[in-house]
Amino acid sequence: MNVTPGWCGWxxxxxxxxxxxxxxxxxxxxxxxxxxxxGPAELERxxxxxxxxxxxQPPCTGPLTDPRQTAxxxxxxxxxxxxxxxxxxxxxxxxxxxxxxxxxxxxYWNSAxxxxx
Numbered sequence: 001m002n003v004t005p006g007w008c009g010w011x012x013x014x015x016x017x018x019x020x021x022x023x024x025x026x027x028x029x030x031x032x033x034x035x036x037x038x039g040p041a042e043l044e045r046x047x048x049x050x051x052x053x054x055x056x057q058p059p060c061t062g063p064l065t066d067p068r069q070t071a072x073x074x075x076x077x078x079x080x081x082x083x084x085x086x087x088x089x090x091x092x093x094x095x096x097x098x099x100x101x102x103x104x105x106x107x108y109w110n111s112a113x114x115x116x117x
Contacts, residue, residue, distance in 0.1 A: 003029040003055055003084075010036075012046060019050050029053030029084060034061050035068050040075035047079045055084045065097050073102055082106040 019028040
């Protein structure tokens with residue numbers, strides 16, 4: 001698995017370049033701005049190129065319950081994208097929100113001890 005590093009911002013070109021020719025054994029996890037109106041279209045474009053995962057970092061992108069993120073969650077569900085949520089422990093309560101409102105969304109929760117946006 002190759003995850004776009006946070007210091008790349010929303011630029012997934014490195015991750016997608018590495019994926020080319022390695023799709024049989026490598027998974028690409030991308031970063032897409034969940035607050036951007038273009039986020040769902042960008043995720044769809046990356047999925048067509050082979051991305052299979054999306055990383056979200058709530059301390060940097062706002063609370064997971066922000067309604068501006070709904071379209072991205074819906075796109076991830078429709079595309080079958082696994083969402084990896086990298087969050088500190090104080091955000092763990094938002095996991096209940098997703099288990100209730102997005103039962104068909106494939107999620108992977110990762111608790112981070114230290115965060116820097």
